[in-house]
Amino acid sequence: MSTICLYGSASGGIDPAHVELAATVGRRIGERGHDLVYGGGGTSVMGAAEAAARAAGARTTGVMPQALMDLELPPQGLGELVVTGDMRERKAQMDARADAFVVLPGGLGTLEELFEIWVARTIGLHTKPLAVLDSAGHYAGLKTWLETLVDSGFARPLVFDCICWTEDVEEALDHLETAPRDRVSLPSSEIVGSFAVFPTDGETEPADGGPAS
Numbered sequence: 001m002s003t004i005c006l007y008g009s010a011s012g013g014i015d016p017a018h019v020e021l022a023a024t025v026g027r028r029i030g031e032r033g034h035d036l037v038y039g040g041g042g043t044s045v046m047g048a049a050e051a052a053a054r055a056a057g058a059r060t061t062g063v064m065p066q067a068l069m070d071l072e073l074p075p076q077g078l079g080e081l082v083v084t085g086d087m088r089e090r091k092a093q094m095d096a097r098a099d100a101f102v103v104l105p106g107g108l109g110t111l112e113e114l115f116e117i118w119v120a121r122t123i124g125l126h127t128k129p130l131a132v133l134d135s136a137g138h139y140a141g142l143k144t145w146l147e148t149l150v151d152s153g154f155a156r157p158l159v160f161d162c163i164c165w166t167e168d169v170e171e172a173l174d175h176l177e178t179a180p181r182d183r184v185s186l187p188s189s190e191i192v193g194s195f196a197v198f199p200t201d202g203e204t205e206p207a208d209g210g211p212a213s
Contacts, residue, residue, distance in 0.1 A: 030056025
């Protein structure tokens, strides 16, 4: 058994397909014998995932900053509610309690969570698996744009080796259960050659931006 951290929307008025997806993911997390940690809300993607996971036998833990307690409305029956002082502490608590991460459709907050945990994985700060579940194409445009970062040299191809981007619930959860937990390490020559130009031995960088001597 492991604890899966789920990121997703708390917003109402979104396509019901996203909420249905969340309920399926939550149910399968419980049926597979895992527990759930998430942002603590009782509405939309968040609420559907938590309710379904709990009904399927998962222990559910919500983590919410005090400022959002009256907005996102933690559900009755939640296994544990952790109230934090701010958003940074919220994310830190969720990360620390999780063994793996799944990202469902969401807005700016979900994107922030995705990028923070993904970047940390790509530079070797943790070895926990990560999956983006996108059955309705919510993140399709984002993925296309991110691929251009690789094509144009702003990111290395290995960033996509550290994430499962899929439209299938079972594929996402299979990845979280079975993905290798190797720590990413970049050779210093790759870092220097790809992202910076340093003076050679005996040369110095000029203070005024003029030619080096």
